[in-house]
Amino acid sequence: MMIHLLPAETSEMTGPARLLLKPELRGKEKAGIKEEAELDDDLDEGSFLLCRQCLSLITAASERIDVDGAHQHTFANPHGIVFEIGCFRNAWGCGTVGSPTNEFTWFAGYFWQVVVCASCLTHIGWRFTSSEASGFYGLILERLIESDIT
Secondary structure, eight states: OOEEOOOOBOSSOOGGGGGGSOGGGTTSSBOOSSOHHHHHHHOOSEEEEEETTTOOEEEEGGGBOOBTTBSEEEEEOTTOOEEEEEEESOOTTEEEEEEEEOTTOSSTTOEEEEEEETTTOOEEEEEEEOSSSOOEEEEEGGGEEEEEEO
């Protein structure tokens, strides 16, 4: 299994951005998901979605988007497992697994890859990409918790 995480260097991350780091790595030189400057632009005080398993920051509530007319969708995979997903523009706390495929895609014209929490590797959704439209993340809502960070 191959997992791709976005490389980053951090130095003394502060505020909500520190939640991107595992507790044992907070304040150390190398860890995280995005560059600190990018995180400062993306993360202000507000509501965030955390991995239910390890409480790592996955994305901000402000990253919610509508795809095919709705933010929330319910789908079943070929094995009959039903997932309720929410669509998000960005999900910094994720890593992708495997190569993109369009087999059994839930969104016409999109390829998908499994995404996992970058901290604990719990499956939390899919990354959808298309050559003709912007990509997005479909995150499994029951595997996330919402939290206000101030």
